[in-house]
Amino acid sequence: MKKIRWGIIGTGNIAATFARALNSMEDSSLYGVASRNVVRAGEFAKRFKIEKSYGSYEELAKDPDIDVVYIGVPHTEHKNMAKLCIENKKAVLCEKPFAINSKDSEELISMAKEYNVFLMEAMWTKFLxxxxxxxxxxxxxxxxxxxxxxxxxxxxxxxxxxxxxxxxxxxxxxxxxxxxxxxxxxxxxxxxxxxxxxxxxxxxxxxxxxxxxxxxxxxxxxxxxxxxxxxxxxxxxxxxxxxxxxxxxxxxxxxxxxxxxxxxxxxxxxxxxxFIANGYEYEAAEVNRCLREGLKISPLNPLTDTLxxxxxxxxxxxxxxxxxxxx
Ligand SMILES: NC(=O)c1ccc[n+]([C@@H]2O[C@H](COP(=O)([O-])OP(=O)(O)OC[C@H]3O[C@@H](n4cnc5c(N)ncnc54)[C@H](OP(=O)(O)O)[C@@H]3O)[C@@H](O)[C@H]2O)c1
Incomplete structure (x- = not known):
């Protein structure tokens, strides 16, 4: 089975936790990580054995070799990062809370529909x-x-x-x-x-x-x-x-x-x-399943619930x- 290639935006606490989960999964490949700082991206890549690192989020979003992007930056940046990824036709798993408010959430949901890409809030609790x-x-x-x-x-x-x-x-x-x-x-x-x-x-x-x-x-x-x-x-x-x-x-x-x-x-x-790894593997597995089945919304964590x-x-x-x- 071809591995789903993941990219991670951000190099903070939860990005590291999620990287550990992805590295435990046989059908996922943790392919790229992006930071606002190229040195930080390189260090994170070395720590988690990631093939590519980028000194800007844009570079990762534009990499044609990435299937899905995990967004692990502060809440206020979720909307901009998700928009960047969706515009570049990337599937997105966005940390909680999905956005700051429902207006921004609606904007992201309609954008994902327009670009026909998968989008889900990383509410991992629901998949345990x-x-x-x-x-x-x-x-x-x-x-x-x-x-x-x-x-x-x-x-x-x-x-x-x-x-x-x-x-x-x-x-x-x-x-x-x-x-x-x-x-x-x-x-x-x-x-x-x-x-x-x-x-x-x-x-x-x-x-x-x-x-x-x-x-x-x-x-x-x-x-x-x-x-x-x-x-x-x-x-x-x-x-x-x-x-x-x-x-x-x-x-x-x-x-x-x-x-x-x-x-x-x-x-x-x-x-x-x-948990098999640290608990975040279950939400990642759901994203992989949805991508393999061509689903744009997870039936287990629908965007209607998020909104x-x-x-x-x-x-x-x-x-x-x-x-x-x-x-
Ligand atoms: N699901 C969970 O269990 C869980 C647990 C903790 C947090 N979260 C969520 O994940 C998100 C990140 O939380 P965290 O605890 O990982 O935060 P954190 O440790 O502060 O890391 C956030 C990362 O975002 C990047 N970033 C981009 N813009 C930033 C800005 N303006 N200010 C600060 N950092 C910025 C930074 O990476 P670079 O500078 O390298 O780009 C930073 O390392 C939050 O939305 C939070 O709700 C989820």
């Missing part, structure tokens, strides 16, 4: 075997009708107004960086958007949300309690409560196991599957009056 099993348990009615969902993703990071996490010019704040996980998770589990959102945030000195709590309410009686933080450890777990039982997913956004209980917390089932989640985040930010520079 554990989360696919959780969704299967729900579909099979193992916990009955869902009534309540709790999910949080919060960690402590030192306050640095210039960092990607706190700087509004780089799309800082908890909601876009980690709040996107509980929001995408609940959309993935329920296949619908909430009918009502109540939310609250602590806006810090740099003007971005350092922590937030979101209440999602659905007409059919489901209530969800979602939260995220970049300033305190709120945990990583998800609890899905149904009429007949409960599913507990530790570290839901990077889950390798889940447990199913009855209403008296007797464990009825457990799923455990350690719906971006619209929810717009609405939530509106409730707080949080606007990014240039919006």
């Amino acid at each position: 075997p554990t989360n696919l099993r959780v969704k299967q348990w729900i579909k099979e009615g193992r916990i009955g009708k869902i009534l309540h969902i709790k999910a949080t993703f919060g960690f402590y990071s030192d306050y640095d107004p210039d960092s990607r996490l706190y700087n509004p010019s780089l799309g800082g704040g908890a909601l876009l960086d980690v709040g996107v996980y509980p929001i995408s998770y609940i959309t993935f589990l329920l296949d619908k958007a909430p009918d009502k959102i109540i939310s609250s945030a602590i806006i810090g000195a740099s003007g971005v949300d350092e922590q937030n709590v979101l209440v999602f309410q659905y007409k059919d009686g489901i209530l969800a309690d979602l939260s995220s933080s970049i300033s305190c450890e709120t945990g990583n777990d998800a609890l899905i409560v149904g009429e007949k039982g409960i599913i507990k997913v530790n570290h839901f956004w990077r889950a390798e196991s889940a447990k199913l209980y009855d209403n008296s917390y007797k464990c009825l089932d457990e799923f455990k599957e350690p 719906s989640n971006m619209r929810l985040m717009d609405e939530i930010r509106k409730q707080w009056g949080l606007v990014y520079p240039g919006e």
